[in-house]
Amino acid sequence: xxxxxxxxxxxxxxxxxxxxxxxxxxxxxxxxxxxxxxxxxxxxxxxxxxxxxxxxxxxxxxxxxxxxxxxxxxxxxxxxxxxxxxxxxxxxxxxxxxxxxxxxxxxxxxxxxxxxxxxxxxxxxxxxxxxxxxxxxxxxxxxxxxxxxxxxxxxxxxxxxxxxxxxxxxxxxxxxxxxxx
Amino acid sequence: xxxxxxxxxxxxxxxxxxxxxxxxxxxxxxxxxxxxxxxxxxxxxxxxxxxxxxxxxxxxxxxxxxxxxxxxxxxxxxxxxxxxxxxxxxxxxxxxxxxxxxxxxxxxxxxxxxxxxxxxxxxxxxxxxxxxxxxxxxxxxxxxxxxxxxxxxxxxxxxxxxxxxxxxxxxxxxxxxxxxxxxxxxxxxxxxxxxxxxxx
Numbered sequence: 518x519x520x521x522x523x524x525x526x527x528x529x530x531x532x533x534x535x536x537x538x539x540x541x542x543x544x545x546x547x548x549x550x551x552x553x554x555x556x557x558x559x560x561x562x563x564x565x566x567x568x569x570x571x572x573x574x575x576x577x578x579x580x581x582x583x584x585x586x587x588x589x590x591x592x593x594x595x596x597x598x599x600x601x602x603x604x605x606x607x608x609x610x611x612x613x614x615x616x617x618x619x620x621x622x623x624x625x626x627x628x629x630x631x632x633x634x635x636x637x638x639x640x641x642x643x644x645x646x647x648x649x650x651x652x653x654x655x656x657x658x659x660x661x662x663x664x665x666x667x668x669x670x671x672x673x674x675x676x677x678x679x680x681x682x683x684x685x686x687x688x689x690x691x692x693x694x695x696x697x698x
Numbered sequence: 699x700x701x702x703x704x705x706x707x708x709x710x711x712x713x714x715x716x717x718x719x720x721x722x723x724x725x726x727x728x729x730x731x732x733x734x735x736x737x738x739x740x741x742x743x744x745x746x747x748x749x750x751x752x753x754x755x756x757x758x759x760x761x762x763x764x765x766x767x768x769x770x771x772x773x774x775x776x777x778x779x780x781x782x783x784x785x786x787x788x789x790x791x792x793x794x795x796x797x798x799x800x801x802x803x804x805x806x807x808x809x810x811x812x813x814x815x816x817x818x819x820x821x822x823x824x825x826x827x828x829x830x831x832x833x834x835x836x837x838x839x840x841x842x843x844x845x846x847x848x849x850x851x852x853x854x855x856x857x858x859x860x861x862x863x864x865x866x867x868x869x870x871x872x873x874x875x876x877x878x879x880x881x882x883x884x885x886x887x888x889x890x891x892x893x894x895x896x897x898x
Contacts, residue, residue: 567863569844632781666776673845673864674777676806676833 568592570675576663578604578684585613585647585684587663588622591640597667599625599637604647607681608659614648638667658685745856746770748835750804750826753813758826761856766800767878770850771866772836772843774807775815779865780847784819790871791823798854798882799875806832806846836861851895853881859888860895873898 567573573595578587587604591597599618606613618625622644625637643665662681668674749759760768771787773780791801801823805812809827816825826832836843839850839861849862851874862870877894880886886894 567845569842630778632778668778669845671865672779673847674774674779675845676843677776 565594567669567673570667570678573669573675574665574667574678576665576680576682578661578663578682580649580684580687583649585649585661586619586644587616587646587661587682588642588644589639589663589665590642591667593641595667595669596628596638596640597643597665599639599643601664601666601677602639602643602645603664604645605662605664606659607662608656610653610656611659611686612650612652613661614650616645616647619644619646652686656686658683660684744858746835746838746850746852746858747856748831748838750828750832750835751809752824752826753809753816755809758824760802763800763802763824764856765854766798767854768800768802768850768852769874770802770804770835770852772804772806772832772846772848772850774805774846775811776807777846783847783866784821786866786868786871788819788822794875797875797879799878802826804828804832804835806836851878853878853888853891857888859891862895862898870898 573592574597575590576587577590578585580586585604589597589602602616602618604613604616622642623639624641625639625643627635627637630636660681660683662679664677664679666675666677747760749757752758769787769790771780771783773783775781787801787803790799803821803823803825805825805827806829807827808829812825812827828835833843836848836850839858841848841861841863845863847865849866850858851860851862852858874895877886877891881888881891
């Protein structure tokens, strides 16, 4: 009564099983876990929701020709208030002169705010420099704090930001500092 | 012939064993994903509770306004869209205060900036102030507090049902009144309220 499995039948079974396994291995749509945050926050522009400040405003800085050059990149649709931008040294080793904005690299516009009057704001990015008045000791890097505050057009205003950046001190500048010691 | 049969049989057994193991493994993963979601801060903070100082420096507990539908509006003197909302919020308080709606302003700002501004604006709703502690209240909603204006909506029984990031307009306030009134009348439940607030 026992029927022997012929090679042909075995091959057919093998193919059928392989097909079944292939189906089982195909990616299954995972059930999305409900996000309470997404379900309870509503915003006027769901497809254009405000992004976190760190994604909107991206600061960086470096030292060049005896000056600290800083830059804050701004995403389209957002802006920074010029008078809210400031830089200061957190390292005792370095003393910075007052900052200046590099106008040719920064696109600023004057906007009229119903509450604050005429305000100069930066779209796209803001560039500035602060001359290094003195560098007391020979150090590889300094810490600076870059502060700024901005808003989204027709949207929200971000909390004032204060970012600490570590800036490499070029060897050339270190040598110059050495000479002053 | 029999050699080929043996090869096929061995392959078949191996495949069946593999398929069996795979079938056992899949449900385990799905079950873990579906059954064990991590508790969220929102779930832990469905009923906000906090104490912040008012403009006279006196500590005020949020529970003081229990029994009212509360719109907790976070703002700052340096925030233009926040300032634009204020006349509308004052009008809202005048119009709907008696019906049990309460605006509560939380200035995420320095009191020495807020106090003179408040005297100028003549708020008709309470203003509390704070810094990190005020931001912690906003973040207790489970929402990352990235900017202002930001408004949390809490029902009469103290349950947080929604938050609005951005400038409120009159139509938003009208809809909020409609939704919460329907909740009061028993026409909809909390889940419907949350869903309706999402659609504003």
